[in-house]
Amino acid sequence: METVTHAPSRIATETGRRLPIATLIVLASIGFVLVAMETMPAGLLPVIATGLRVSEGTVGLFVSMYALGTVIVTIPAISVTRAMRRKPLLLASVAGLALANSATAISSDVTLLLISRFVAGAFSGIIWGMLAAYGRKISPPRHAGLALSIVSTGAPVGFALGTPLGSWLGATFNWRLPFVGLTVVALLAGVFIALVSPDAEGQRGKSRLPVARVFRIPGVATILAVIFTWMLAHNTIYTYIAPYLRAAGSGLTPDVQLFIFGVSSIAGIAVTGAFLDRHPRPLLHGSVAVFIAAGFVLLFGHASPPAIIIATVLWGLTFGGAAAQLQAALTSAGGQDSDVANSFLPVAFNIAIFVAGILGAALLTRFDGLVLPVVMIGCGAITFLLTIYGRRSAFPSRL
Structure with a gap:
């Protein structure tokens, strides 16, 4: 089989081949938000059901709609946006995710809640599709695996701490509080990326x-x-x-x-x-x-x-x-x-x-x-x- 050698990214060269640890950690925090946001309703089924006066089965649809948004939107959205520069696209997607999650946090209308979960899932899929490649593009090629490992820590931390902590906060205080907290974390991550993180090119048309x-x-x-x-x-x-x-x-x-x-x-x-x-x-x-x-x-x-x-x-x-x-x-x-x-x-x-x-x-x-x-x-x-x-x-x- 023919071996394909990929040239080092221009970003990695310009940054002196140093691993952008801070940015990779922030990307991991976004992964934390995505996992916690998707699984949060499962840990708060009875609390949300009581608060909205609906059945637990209806609340269970919050997880399904999030997954459905990811499945339906991700691939066509990535295909349409693949020529765009990575940093602006990531920032726009994080902003859309935060807006959709905010609607989940404040709304009491079940239909609007389901729509907001679908939209959040759609933006989540776009972000998941970008995180690994973006983290690798801004990192030295010799540390590609380490960069991916750092970015990927967000998911297990979300499972280990995000969902249990959110469930405790929701049960102890109010079920909307964990969703507000996730929006705040997402916005803070977006601000850091906007101010500190390097950009990376999208794909040129001829190579797609x-x-x-x-x-x-x-x-x-x-x-x-x-x-x-x-x-x-x-x-x-x-x-x-x-x-x-x-x-x-x-x-x-x-x-x-x-x-x-x-x-x-x-x-x-x-x-x-x-x-x-x-x-x-x-x-x-x-x-x-x-x-x-x-x-x-x-x-x-x-x-x-x-x-x-x-x-x-x-x-x-x-x-x-x-x-x-x-x-x-x-x-x-x-x-x-x-x-x-x-x-x-x-x-x-x-x-x-x-x-x-x-x-x-x-x-x-x-x-x-x-x-x-x-x-x-x-x-x-x-x-x-x-x-x-x-x-x-x-x-x-x-x-």
Whole structure:
């Protein structure tokens, strides 16, 4: 296979090949906002339902509408805006996200709330499609993996701290307060980027491929299949962790387990940052293999609280770096069309969230929660086989 060498970005050269740590951390904070904003209603279902005098099922649609906005809007929006300079586009998207989330925070009309969630999801998808490529463009090529790892810390921190903290604030004070807080964080991040962060060019017209052809770039479809199956394996048990713990009879509670998972995910980002630049392929194979092993422990060690805790730690460690690893693979495979390639990531991720909710609910009508680790193992095994299949075209030995 022909090897394509990408020239170092002009921004990296102009900044003396120094890693823009502050900007990368701010990009991570935006990722934190995106994850917390999407999952927040799930942690506040009864509180929001009581406050709006609607059913919990209606409030559950807030998550679905956010995911739907991401799925429908992301790819065409990225395609239309791919020639634009990255910094202005990111600022505009953050502003749109903050405006839509503000509507969620202040409105009492259910229809308007659903629309605001759809719009927020749309802007979220655009931002997710940009974060990895933008962080990589403004960083020295030799630190591409480290840059992606830093940017990717926002997601696990959002799972570990954002959603639990938001749930506590909403339950203790008012459900609107966490949404206001997320808007403030987003606006502060936008101000920092506007004043401090470097810009990066969009794609020139002659070098751009149609979106359909980007999808057909060798390796891209395989990476997206890995994203879907891995996220499905994860989200099915993550979403329904409470039924699993009830069936296990271990006495452990969902809030503690999700906190352990989130903290372990942050540690997983550190592990990924240490190995992603030099050993991306073995890192991916090892992550998926240990993820499957964690599923086996959750299935066969369900009666032992220490075993469940150990499995949760392994689960978090291996899954925490998944976003960075898969974004790196998409960015590498996409080449000059990496922005569009990365725009497929949130779409695949949110489709997996949607399918996981349906699959988990369907299974739990016939089985108890112990069926969920079986899904984790089965989908994890498919993921592992896909990583083997895509060794040449999708997952390079070095970034």
